[in-house]
Amino acid sequence: MKKRSVFTGMQILMDGEWIKDHVLIVEDKKIKNILPVHAYKNDMTANNYEFAKDHYLIPGLIDLHIHGSAGFDVMDASANALSGICHALASEGVTGFLATTMTASDEQMASVLSTIAKFPNQEGAAILGIHLEGPFISAGKNGAQSARNIKLPDLPLIKHWQELAKGTIRLVTLAPELNEILPLIRELNAMGIVVSAGHTDATYAQTNLAIENGCTHATHLFNAMRGIHQREPGAVSALLLSKKVNAEIIVDGLHLHPAVVELILRLKGKENLLLVTDAMRAKCMGDGEYDLGGQAVAVKKNIARLADGTIAGSTLSMPHAIRNMLQFTQCSLIDAIQMASLNPARVMGMEAHKGSIAPGKDADLVVMNPALEVMMTMREGEKIYQ
Numbered sequence: 001m002k003k004r005s006v007f008t009g010m011q012i013l014m015d016g017e018w019i020k021d022h023v024l025i026v027e028d029k030k031i032k033n034i035l036p037v038h039a040y041k042n043d044m045t046a047n048n049y050e051f052a053k054d055h056y057l058i059p060g061l062i063d064l065h066i067h068g069s070a071g072f073d074v075m076d077a078s079a080n081a082l083s084g085i086c087h088a089l090a091s092e093g094v095t096g097f098l099a100t101t102m103t104a105s106d107e108q109m110a111s112v113l114s115t116i117a118k119f120p121n122q123e124g125a126a127i128l129g130i131h132l133e134g135p136f137i138s139a140g141k142n143g144a145q146s147a148r149n150i151k152l153p154d155l156p157l158i159k160h161w162q163e164l165a166k167g168t169i170r171l172v173t174l175a176p177e178l179n180e181i182l183p184l185i186r187e188l189n190a191m192g193i194v195v196s197a198g199h200t201d202a203t204y205a206q207t208n209l210a211i212e213n214g215c216t217h218a219t220h221l222f223n224a225m226r227g228i229h230q231r232e233p234g235a236v237s238a239l240l241l242s243k244k245v246n247a248e249i250i251v252d253g254l255h256l257h258p259a260v261v262e263l264i265l266r267l268k269g270k271e272n273l274l275l276v277t278d279a280m281r282a283k284c285m286g287d288g289e290y291d292l293g294g295q296a297v298a299v300k301k302n303i304a305r306l307a308d309g310t311i312a313g314s315t316l317s318m319p320h321a322i323r324n325m326l327q328f329t330q331c332s333l334i335d336a337i338q339m340a341s342l343n344p345a346r347v348m349g350m351e352a353h354k355g356s357i358a359p360g361k362d363a364d365l366v367v368m369n370p371a372l373e374v375m376m377t378m379r380e381g382e383k384i385y386q
Contacts (some may be wrong), residue, residue: 004046010055047126060364062344065276086124093366102293129170144312175200178209202308207238254278258328280313
């Protein structure tokens with residue numbers, strides 16, 4: 001017997017517009033059909049989900065840069081921590097994410113990667129792969145990353161880590177100015193791994209050279225990278241101006257001034273921007289003392305900082321990032337949702353089955369109320385939050 005679910009009432013985001021008075025049918029893990037209400041015959045055997053007409057049915061949100069949530073961190077290297085993160089993200093409408101690591105010792109990295117590779121991940125949000133944030137980064141732009149574990153480019157090490165991770169490393173953040181970085185970028189591309197410029201003091205020229213060699217992504221644009229100077233445009237300008245580069249932005253009102261968010265949107269366009277949270281374990285937990293990558297972090301008024309005042313990730317949720325985009329910029333709700341669903345799916349090469357609503361795609365679905373709060377989350381046909 002096939003498992004069926006039916007969504008009625010709410011407006012459905014499909015093909016870049018809101019479809020009203022339609023019914024969405026899920027069969028097993030896939031979206032089976034989307035029909036006008038008058039063409040649908042009630043199925044009493046299905047799980048029926050009915051919401052008001054002012055609610056939204058949108059694709060599952062995808063976060064390509066997140067370290068932790070609800071008191072747990074990817075670097076805890078435990079199945080319990082990964083499970084906690086997956087369940088917490090489900091309540092925020094996130095159906096898939098990249099488990100993001102920190103610059104750490106070889107021993108800790110081996111433990112983390114092996115743990116993720118073995119994690120069954122049957123409940124909550126799906127771990128779509130691993131984002132290695134470091135260790136091939138700039139010591140001068142390390143941010144909240146551990147300076148003592150920064151390394152020079154090391155292809156054998158990456159290949160070893162990919163073996164431990166069972167091929168699940170999908171994105172690597174690195175600094176384009178490092179010696180021997182260009183051969184590494186080309187090899188990562190050959191391995192099917194997205195290369196991202198971040199935690200970098202690269203010049204405009206160095207960054208453009210990295211882009212020419214296959215660097216197609218920017219990690220939390222503007223943050224922990226060489227900024228814009230009128231005589232040295234820096235990494236930021238190269239990443240902003242290149243049509244080849246997709247850029248992550250942390251839209252929490254702290255990492256980027258609202259005017260800078262608007263500037264980025266105008267230069268990059270909605271197709272090349274991704275909303276990420278860069279959230280750490282304090283998300284959902286409130287103010288207090290925490291750690292990130294082995295460093296002490298104090299959270300006050302939901303702002304996470306190291307002892308020296310350095311911003312240490314965020315406590316942002318994806319729905320909050322979407323609401324902030326609407327407040328800070330001229331973008332539409334549809335555009336903001338695209339930056340949190342279809343765009344990250346496309347960066348990961350998963351757009352054929354994730355990131356938007358259409359028959360045949362994975363039934364990764366989220367219901368939001370008019371205040372853009374998550375009412376329900378479904379991952380591949382299974383309800384993971386209500």
